[in-house]
Amino acid sequence: MMEGIGKEAFRSLVKDARSKRNITKAALESYQANESFEGYAADAMLDNTSRSERFPLGGVDTEYSIQEQVRPAFGKLAVNTSAIGAHPDFRHLAGTSITDRHHVCSLFLDIKNSTRLSFLYELDDVYWIKNLILRVASETVRAMDGHVHRFMGDALLAFFGSKSVQRDDSVVNAINCTSVLQATMERTIIPVLGEEGFDARDIGFRVGLDYGSDQQVLWSSYGFSSVFEVTATSFYVDVAAKLQSMAKKNAVMMGSNIIGVMDFPDAFVQKKRILENGEWKEIDTLNKTYSDRDGVQHKYRVRELKADIYRDLLPFPAEFKGKFPGSKVVSYDGIEFKCYTKGDNASHHYPSVSRVLQKEQGLDFRVTIDKRVFGSAAFPLKVVFTKRNHGSEAKQDKSEGEFPVLSEEIIVEQKPWYQAFFAGRTVSASEGTRYRGLHTMEVKVLDASQETIFRDFIGIYIQ
Secondary structure, X not given: OOOOOOHHHHHHHHHHHHHHHHHHHHHHHHHHHOOOOOHHHHHHHHHOOOHHHHOOOOOHHHHOHHHHHHHHHOOOOOOOOOOOOOOHHHHHHOOOOOOEEOOEEEEEEEXXXXXXXXXXXXXXXXXXXXXXXXXXXXXXXXXXXXXXXXXXXXXXXXXXXXXXXXXXXXXXXXXXXXXXXXXXXXXXXXXXXXXXXXXXXXXXXXEEEEEEOOOOOEEEEEEOOOOEEEEEEOHHHHHHHHHHHHXXXXXXXXXXXXXXXXOOOHHHEEOEEEEEOOEXXXXXXXXXXXXXOOOOEEOOEEEXXXXXXXXXXXXXXXXXXXXXXXXXXXXXXXXXXXXXXXXXXXXXEXXXXXXXXXXXXXXXXXXXXXXXXXXXXXXXXXXXXXXXXXXXXXXXXXOOEEEEOOOOXXXXXXXXXXXXXXXXXXXXXEEEOOOOEEEEEEEEEEOOOOOEEEEEEEEEEEO
């Protein structure tokens, strides 16, 4: 059963860092005690200290462990080996005055309450805790095909957008990344640190996310020919940090640009609420007003991602998602829900919210009820599919809202000849892609007493 996202990998990194901390400390103390030695003697002494002792945070073998669990769930192949620094698509700009325009999603992440660690634990421990958390964050970014641009203390700036990836998929990858980051903090980082005796309950990610179009983002090289950095210039890059500063612990704030570009549903976002003078107040815009060159003032609309609702769409097992507070997912051993695209006389698995599909694509939603279910559930079973359409195109076509997919509920009946053997059954519902945006399919399996024994959701992004 899936415990957490990359949990075993993170647990190994933590144990490795703790076990080797004393060795590293001893090596440094030995180095300092011999500072009077000639430079070459001190260098030789460090050379004789093994690399694992000097760098106790794991190597290549553990670097991609989180990616190796996350990427297959989203249908992504291999691992993302991009290095931190200049975006690979714009390295040719380094040290020049050439500029390029290209869209990008900017993700700014900060470790909430990490400063408090310095009051609770030794600095050596604070260092490796913060470093490992940032490593997990950076690996999650790379797992979702993002590019880590830089670390800034206990913060991280990442970009989603590439000349080899279509725009909508980059936006989807960025949104998915924020949800995976939240889930990783809750079910991996905090529990594992707790196992090791560190109180990490107050720690969390704060994330700001927004999108800038080709016309709104300028890529260029800052600095001199020998000291420079290739980066993106845009309000929608800068605003990611401001959005992050507005976010609550383990929450994501999104700008209206990224919400608008994918026609992201209102059902998955909300206004942030704060308690002010004893009353709850809703935040609709950034806490700053901007004036343009003509003196026109602009208030930028912002929203908070509904973490519990969107997380239910992630392509992870129902038993994993259902354990989060607020989840509507209900798991049952032996029941599974998947989606397949149809075409060219073949079907292909589509992991929930993994990528953007073209319109007029056939879909097949399948609930598989394993033979093990017969021995534990009260038959007959009832399978109910419900689709939810969102967005302006669906609204224009008067198809926005919730609809039963089938005119009749599908009954899985108990037959006398099943008593000795039940081979299992797959129940299918056919649909298609029609309206731009994010839409969902929900399935419920009810037992003979009409109790919901299984419930799961699949999200479909449509171009």
